[in-house]
Amino acid sequence: MTRRRMLKSGAGILLALGGMLLVGWWQVDGPGAADPDIARPLTITDMSFALTDHEGTSVGPETLVGKPSMVFFGFTYCPDVCPTTLSDISAWLEDFGPEAEGMNVIFITVDPERDTVEAMADYVSYFHPSVRGWTGPGDEIARSADGFRVRYEKIPTDSGDYTMNHTASVFLFDETGRFSGTIDYHEPREFAVPKIRQALEIPSEEPV
Amino acid sequence: MRKSNAMMLAVALTMSGTLALADEPTIEVEGAWARASIGVSRPGAAYLTLRNTGEETETLTGLQTDLAMMSEFHRTTTDDQGVSSMSPAGDIEIPPGESVLIQPDGGMHAMLMRLTRPMIEGETFSVTLLFADGDELAFDVPIYGIASRGPQTE
Numbered sequence: 329m330t331r332r333r334m335l336k337s338g339a340g341i342l343l344a345l346g347g348m349l350l351v352g353w354w355q356v357d358g359p360g361a362a363d364p365d366i367a368r369p370l371t372i373t374d375m376s377f378a379l380t381d382h383e384g385t386s387v388g389p390e391t392l393v394g395k396p397s398m399v400f401f402g403f404t405y406c407p408d409v410c411p412t413t414l415s416d417i418s419a420w421l422e423d424f425g426p427e428a429e430g431m432n433v434i435f436i437t438v439d440p441e442r443d444t445v446e447a448m449a450d451y452v453s454y455f456h457p458s459v460r461g462w463t464g465p466g467d468e469i470a471r472s473a474d475g476f477r478v479r480y481e482k483i484p485t486d487s488g489d490y491t492m493n494h495t496a497s498v499f500l501f502d503e504t505g506r507f508s509g510t511i512d513y514h515e516p517r518e519f520a521v522p523k524i525r526q527a528l529e530i531p532s533e534e535p536v
Numbered sequence: 537m538r539k540s541n542a543m544m545l546a547v548a549l550t551m552s553g554t555l556a557l558a559d560e561p562t563i564e565v566e567g568a569w570a571r572a573s574i575g576v577s578r579p580g581a582a583y584l585t586l587r588n589t590g591e592e593t594e595t596l597t598g599l600q601t602d603l604a605m606m607s608e609f610h611r612t613t614t615d616d617q618g619v620s621s622m623s624p625a626g627d628i629e630i631p632p633g634e635s636v637l638i639q640p641d642g643g644m645h646a647m648l649m650r651l652t653r654p655m656i657e658g659e660t661f662s663v664t665l666l667f668a669d670g671d672e673l674a675f676d677v678p679i680y681g682i683a684s685r686g687p688q689t690e
Binding site for chain 2: 367404405407408409411412414415416418419450451454455456479480483485486487489491493494495496497510512513514
């Protein structure tokens with residue numbers, strides 16, 4: 329009997345250990361891990377930049393502390409990736425409903441030359457009302473991109489204009505400004521939503 | 537040929553059997569849509585899915601529309617650093633029995649540059665696809681809102 333009980337508790341300990349290993353794997357190497365090739369953004373409070381939102385208000389890293397945040401870089405002359413991502417973000421926010429109302433949702437331009445405050449205001453008005461558009465002088469945009477570890481580059485096009493290559497990931501931060509995760513371009517909804525849930529610190533609905 | 541046009545098919549079928557076979561519509565356009573634009577200064581994007589119901593690979597070489605002075609198919613790629621870029625897709629092959637998604641999910645779009653008029657939600661515009669064998673396929677594309685996610689959510 330005693331021996332059997334010991335075996336049982338031994339199995340229990342093994343199971344618990346296995347569970348911990350699984351959680352560890354999920355966060356370090358599994359789907360819950362940040363892509364090792366992609367540099368992680370700094371903690372918001374370690375960033376330094378001064379921009380203007382689409383209503384003309386001065387904003388900076390301090391604006392993002394106190395609420396969970398979702399931050400995405402792009403430009404309004406972007407025909408495909410940016411409207412697709414902003415549409416995805418709008419749909420995720422609609423899914424959450426009131427739970428996401430307290431979230432900062434920020435679209436920062438990598439093309440301040442064309443994306444004035446007015447252009448940003450016009451553009452974000454077509455998406456979810458939570459989406460805020462930030463722009464500013466080129467050097468401040470560069471400082472913000474540096475903090476988020478975002479890369480961007482101006483590319484001339486055949487039509488005589490230019491387009492921008494840019495990091496298209498959506499970055500998530502908790503309310504203290506700590507980086508909480510990345511949603512990649514086109515990441516399916518079933519992966520994106522739990523990551524937002526984590527940033528919002530809403531307990532998961534699905535059994536773990 | 538590949539025009540999914542009942543009249544053309546009827547004309548083709550009245551001709552010799554082999555010609556009728558060669559002229560059977562082999563490319564079907566599904567889920568065509570475009571996003572509205574803000575004015576004409578920004579480039580627009582249109583999307584469609586092409587299905588090859590024929591026996592041979594078809595090669596899409598480009599498109600034309602009076603809505604834009606320049607238009608071409610672009611491919612969006614994201615590198616291992618998460619950086620997205622666009623480049624001309626070049627010729628697009630559609631193998632028999634397969635579909636090619638020129639959709640946000642498929643990583644391709646029709647880039648409409650130097651718009652001649654604004655793309656207004658609720659309107660449609662005509663697009664002609666050009667194929668390597670000289671065939672053309674014309675159809676109308678509906679314009680949805682800027683924040684649209686495609687026909688499945690409209």
